[in-house]
Amino acid sequence: MSDKFDVIVIGSGPAGYVAAIRAAQLGLKTACIEKWKDDKGKGVNGGTCLNVGCIPSKALLDSSHKYHAAKEDYAAHGIGTGDVSIDVPAMIKRKAKVVKQMSGGIAGLFQANKVTSLYGSGKLLAGRKVEFVSNEGETKVLEAENVILASGSVPVDIPVAPVDGDVIIDSTGALELQEVPKRLGVIGAGVIGLELGSVWGRLGADVVCLEAMDDFLAMMDQQIAKETKKILTKQGLDIRLSCRVTGTEVKGKEVEVTYTDKDGNEQKETFDKLIVCVGRRPFTENLLSADSGVNLDERGFIYVNDLCSTDAPGVWAIGDVVRGPMLAHKGSEEGVVVAERIAGQKAVVNYDIIPSVIYTDPEVAAVGRTEEQVKADGEDYNVGTFPFLAIGRAVAADEAEGMVKMIADAKTDRVLGCHVVGPHAADLVQQVAIAMEFGSTAEDIGMTVFGHPTHSEAIKEAALAVNGHAIHMPNRPKRKKK
Ligand SMILES: NC(=O)c1ccc[n+]([C@@H]2O[C@H](COP(=O)([O-])OP(=O)(O)OC[C@H]3O[C@@H](n4cnc5c(N)ncnc54)[C@H](O)[C@@H]3O)[C@@H](O)[C@H]2O)c1
Numbered sequence: 001m002s003d004k005f006d007v008i009v010i011g012s013g014p015a016g017y018v019a020a021i022r023a024a025q026l027g028l029k030t031a032c033i034e035k036w037k038d039d040k041g042k043g044v045n046g047g048t049c050l051n052v053g054c055i056p057s058k059a060l061l062d063s064s065h066k067y068h069a070a071k072e073d074y075a076a077h078g079i080g081t082g083d084v085s086i087d088v089p090a091m092i093k094r095k096a097k098v099v100k101q102m103s104g105g106i107a108g109l110f111q112a113n114k115v116t117s118l119y120g121s122g123k124l125l126a127g128r129k130v131e132f133v134s135n136e137g138e139t140k141v142l143e144a145e146n147v148i149l150a151s152g153s154v155p156v157d158i159p160v161a162p163v164d165g166d167v168i169i170d171s172t173g174a175l176e177l178q179e180v181p182k183r184l185g186v187i188g189a190g191v192i193g194l195e196l197g198s199v200w201g202r203l204g205a206d207v208v209c210l211e212a213m214d215d216f217l218a219m220m221d222q223q224i225a226k227e228t229k230k231i232l233t234k235q236g237l238d239i240r241l242s243c244r245v246t247g248t249e250v251k252g253k254e255v256e257v258t259y260t261d262k263d264g265n266e267q268k269e270t271f272d273k274l275i276v277c278v279g280r281r282p283f284t285e286n287l288l289s290a291d292s293g294v295n296l297d298e299r300g301f302i303y304v305n306d307l308c309s310t311d312a313p314g315v316w317a318i319g320d321v322v323r324g325p326m327l328a329h330k331g332s333e334e335g336v337v338v339a340e341r342i343a344g345q346k347a348v349v350n351y352d353i354i355p356s357v358i359y360t361d362p363e364v365a366a367v368g369r370t371e372e373q374v375k376a377d378g379e380d381y382n383v384g385t386f387p388f389l390a391i392g393r394a395v396a397a398d399e400a401e402g403m404v405k406m407i408a409d410a411k412t413d414r415v416l417g418c419h420v421v422g423p424h425a426a427d428l429v430q431q432v433a434i435a436m437e438f439g440s441t442a443e444d445i446g447m448t449v450f451g452h453p454t455h456s457e458a459i460k461e462a463a464l465a466v467n468g469h470a471i472h473m474p475n476r477p478k479r480k481k482k
Pocket residue numbers: 158187188189190191192193195210211212213243244245246277278279280325326327356357358359
């Protein structure tokens with residue numbers, strides 16, 4: 001192996017591996033360094049998303065849906081199941097198989113695109129050099145015209161709830177449980193807390209989410225957040241807002257959690273397992289030598305400009321380790337853009353139109369600005385909402401909870417945001433993301449022919465409702481806001 005590359009990528013999560021593939025496609029001699037090992041000590045690609053994040057959590061999400069549906073919903077369709085049981089170790093084994101297939105897929109893509117895959121750790125030195133220590137312990141200094149840092153993020157630890165990997169676990173441990181805990185505590189009713197809490201809740205755990213903030217899902221449109229809370233609470237998730245965890249004591253196989261409630265009173269609650277999901281932080285440990293020329297910002301993220309350039313010439317950083325939402329697809333997009341910039345093209349990421357999804361059941365998804373943000377920006381806007389209860393396909397599928405909300409500029413009618421809680425919310429919001437990318441108005445979406453019967457019709461109807469023309473519900477007087 002020659003030690004000189006056009007591009008070296010450190011990290012093979014969704015940001016890094018996509019950057020490496022795109023760079024190689026553009027004819028650049030590319031290497032990608034990854035230190036992640038599987039349970040047998042073998043180097044694997046894919047980072048958090050593929051190994052302990054998006055993909056395994058979706059595998060469990062799907063298993064829990066099937067179990068819950070068989071247990072609770074099939075009878076209404078006239079389907080008898082007899083006793084429905086759950087074999088948790090088998091479910092976890094299936095998840096591991098999914099992970100193996102997906103990470104193996106990246107190895108195949110690297111091979112097909114002639115990306116050199118290096119298993120071990122990489123550290124950026126001065127002058128675009130990278131120290132590589134292989135998993136076998138061999139050290140080499142590699143050189144590159146460009147280095148892309150994509151080292152990702154790790155869960156935040158809080159001293160009041162130290163993760164012991166047994167009773168107190170993080171999001172990774174929550175994907176490996178071998179039985180359904182009877183009482184499950186979750187610290188943080190954020191994206192991960194709700195996703196994991198609802199997976200284990202569907203499998204039969206009594207779940208309590210303790211959330212320090214007064215507002216539920218503060219970053220989401222608050223009308224949608226309110227609707228989401230109503231739906232999740234009805235499902236049995238016990239979401240306690242304004243509850244800050246102040247201490248934990250592990251007592252044998254259980255943990256006593258102390259928290260301050262909304263009235264400032266101290267409360268105690270005992271759980272069999274406690275998941276800590278209070279956010280993630282950028283991962284930069286052992287990534288940069290003191291003279292690398294790369295700087296961190298005050299929150300520990302690698303400092304980059306709008307084009308993901310760091311302060312060191314020829315060194316770029318992408319994904320969770322830089323500012324912006326910690327979302328796999330945001331990192332992937334940055335990876336493509338940086339590879340194309342290195343190849344001399346003029347690509348940019350449109351940070352204004354990045355969809356986000358919370359994979360509860362039903363899903364919660366959003367793109368663009370919330371009503372609160374538009375209001376704070378002082379703009380005139382119209383709002384259209386439409387409930388899934390009036391969508392034939394959703395009623396037929398017994399998934400008619402939730403709504404679509406669309407926000408458009410009052411003068412130009414341009415769509416400013418779309419927020420959905422309901423069936424297939426992620427895919428519905430993506431339709432609006434495409435429309436927004438093309439500068440669509442609400443009227444454009446309303447004039448588009450949608451197939452019937454589909455869940456997507458809720459998007460068309462919400463777009464029509466923006467201007468008071470929804471067909472399948474009585475239109476309220478136009479909701480125009482400033
Ligand atoms: N579907 C997805 O797109 C997806 C899935 C998983 C993770 N992520 C990303 O990963 C990151 C981390 O997710 P997360 O859910 O851990 O973080 P988060 O920031 O979404 O939520 C963490 C919550 O913990 C609360 N909290 C902190 N300390 C607390 C305490 N002592 N007591 C009670 N509550 C406390 C915070 O107020 C916050 O609401 C996020 O940026 C998220 O967007 C995205």
